[in-house]
Amino acid sequence: MAETGSFQNQARSVDATLDNGTHVCLRRIRHSDIGRITDGISQMSDQSRYLRFFSGSKTMPPSVVERLASVDGTHHLAWGVVNMDEPSHPAIAAAHVFRETETSDAGEFAIAVLDPYHGQGVARILMLTIFLDCYCEGFRRLQIDILRANKKASGLIRAVGAKAGAMEGPVAQYSLVIRDAISALQQMDSPRALQDIVAAFSAD
Numbered sequence: 556m557a558e559t560g561s562f563q564n565q566a567r568s569v570d571a572t573l574d575n576g577t578h579v580c581l582r583r584i585r586h587s588d589i590g591r592i593t594d595g596i597s598q599m600s601d602q603s604r605y606l607r608f609f610s611g612s613k614t615m616p617p618s619v620v621e622r623l624a625s626v627d628g629t630h631h632l633a634w635g636v637v638n639m640d641e642p643s644h645p646a647i648a649a650a651h652v653f654r655e656t657e658t659s660d661a662g663e664f665a666i667a668v669l670d671p672y673h674g675q676g677v678a679r680i681l682m683l684t685i686f687l688d689c690y691c692e693g694f695r696r697l698q699i700d701i702l703r704a705n706k707k708a709s710g711l712i713r714a715v716g717a718k719a720g721a722m723e724g725p726v727a728q729y730s731l732v733i734r735d736a737i738s739a740l741q742q743m744d745s746p747r748a749l750q751d752i753v754a755a756f757s758a759d
Contacts, residue, residue, distance in 0.1 A: 569684060569755040570639075571748035573675050578640050581684050581752070584633035584649060589624040591635070591646040596620070600670045606705045607667040609726070623651060629692060630654040632662075634685045636677055647672045650685045652694065660695040664731070676746030678711060683740040683749055687756040690733050697731040715739040 568582035584592075596604065596615055605611050608619075626633045636648040650666040664685075668677045689697070699717060701708050702725055709727065713719075716735040720728045743749060 566684075566688070566755040569752055571680060571751045573677070573748060574746045575675055577638060577675070579647070579677075579748075580637045580639050580644075581634055581681060582637065583628070583688075584624070584626050584635045584651075586624045586626070588635065588646070589620060592620055592623050592649070595646050595649065595667070595669065598669055599667065603667070603670055606702055606708065607665065609702065623649075630657070632685060632688055632692060632694075634681060634688065636668075636681055648677045648681050650681045652685060652689050652697065654694070655698075660693055662689065662694050662697055664697040664699045673707075676748065679740060679743065680746060680748045680752055682711075682715065683737065683752045684756075686733050686737050686740070687752070690737065691756070695733055697733060697736075699729045699731060700726050701729065703727045 568580055570578070570580050572578050593614075596608075597613060599607065601611060601613070604613070608615060623633070625631060631651065631653050633649065633651045635646050635650075637644045638647050648666070648668040650664070652662040652664050655661045655663065666678060666681060666685075668681075686697075699712055701712065703709070703722070704725065709729075712729055712731065715731070716739050717729040717731040720730055722728070740749060741753060
């Protein structure tokens with residue numbers, strides 16, 4: 556298992572294969588992906604959209620979409636997963652981290668995976684990718700707000716070491732040490748693509 560100190564911020568994209576044989580590409584989100592972001596939000600089920608955005612609206616305000624697309628690689632990191640087996644290469648998942656302040660080593664994390672791809676390991680490979688990127692950019696801690704009704708998300712984030720904190724109404728707040736999360740994900744046997752992610756970020 557590679558130590559966090561052996562990783563360097565070189566990876567811009569990673570090709571991987573899910574355990575079911577689907578070929579995907581994980582890559583940094585660009586502002587030109589704003590159309591993909593809009594389409595992805597509209598393709599989420601009402602429940603998934605509510606669990607991710609805490610809103611039942613089928614569309615997000617333009618300001619929200621613009622914020623998700625405005626990635627600078629330092630204060631806002633974002634990675635997406637693209638299905639390479641489909642002719643249009645649709646986006647199937649996205650994860651974002653927003654730095655709390657200009658100089659903070661902490662950030663706010665959120666992730667979404669389209670419903671047909673749930674249970675295929677997409678969230679885990681995407682989490683490992685963005686956590687490695689975060690660590691290389693100086694992030695050390697993350698905060699995650701999850702609706703308490705979202706048991707699957709809570710279970711996954713706990714599995715990588717997140718600790719429950721404040722409970723505000725329907726929202727549970729978790730804190731996560733990135734180094735611990737990376738180690739936990741590296742030790743998972745599934746999906747096999749986790750090892751491709753580690754190799755892409757490992758120093759020569």
